[in-house]
Amino acid sequence: MSVNNAMTADFLRSAYGGESMAHMRYLIWGDVADKEGMPNIGRLFRAIAYAEYAHADNHFKVLDDQKGDYTVAAGAVFGVGTTVENLQGGIDGELHEIEQMYPVYLETARFQNEKGAERAFHYALEAEKIHAKLFQDAQDMARQGKDMDIGTIYVCPICGHTVAEHLPEKCPVCGAKQEMYKDFPA
Ligand SMILES: [Fe+2]
Numbered sequence: 551m552s553v554n555n556a557m558t559a560d561f562l563r564s565a566y567g568g569e570s571m572a573h574m575r576y577l578i579w580g581d582v583a584d585k586e587g588m589p590n591i592g593r594l595f596r597a598i599a600y601a602e603y604a605h606a607d608n609h610f611k612v613l614d615d616q617k618g619d620y621t622v623a624a625g626a627v628f629g630v631g632t633t634v635e636n637l638q639g640g641i642d643g644e645l646h647e648i649e650q651m652y653p654v655y656l657e658t659a660r661f662q663n664e665k666g667a668e669r670a671f672h673y674a675l676e677a678e679k680i681h682a683k684l685f686q687d688a689q690d691m692a693r694q695g696k697d698m699d700i701g702t703i704y705v706c707p708i709c710g711h712t713v714a715e716h717l718p719e720k721c722p723v724c725g726a727k728q729e730m731y732k733d734f735p736a
């Protein structure tokens with residue numbers, strides 16, 4: 551893949567930075583959830599961290615003809631708190647991506663006829679909508695001092711589509727086959 555327009559390339563690098571940091575942040579917050587006695591929420595963080603890795607991987611690979619050093623600016627939520635607070639950080643980060651970042655990046659990629667970037671941003675936007683909902687569900691439980699009641703979590707390695715318990719025949723976002731999903735069993 552390749553990119554012809556500087557603005558789309560900047561957005562891809564920023565999105566790569568944001569996804570990379572989200573990946574790491576969710577692994578850190580997953581450890582906190584484990585220590586608080588909420589292993590299912592810890593597992594949710596790790597599954598979603600993997601989805602963010604898939605997004606970063608897509609953004610990075612669209613830029614494969616843009617070699618060199620760059621300083622990357624990207625929004626990121628910081629702080630280590632309780633699991634309820636960390637889940638709020640997750641919700642806030644996902645909502646920023648859903649409501650502002652990815653819609654703007656996606657429209658820009660379309661305007662600049664950047665097909666690879668358009669696909670990468672579309673994949674991320676669709677997954678983040680699910681992530682915000684899953685973090686909200688987890689937070690509702692954590693607020694009551696309970697772990698989440700959730701079975702195996704599956705993540706599409708192509709687009710980051712995330713689903714619990716009922717694996718679709720093929721990914722509804724990118725069309726990947728069922729057997730490609732990575733599972734995070736209880
Ligand atoms: Fe996400």
Ligand SMILES: [Fe+2]
Pocket residue numbers: 706707708709710711721722723724725726
């Ligand atoms: Fe997918």
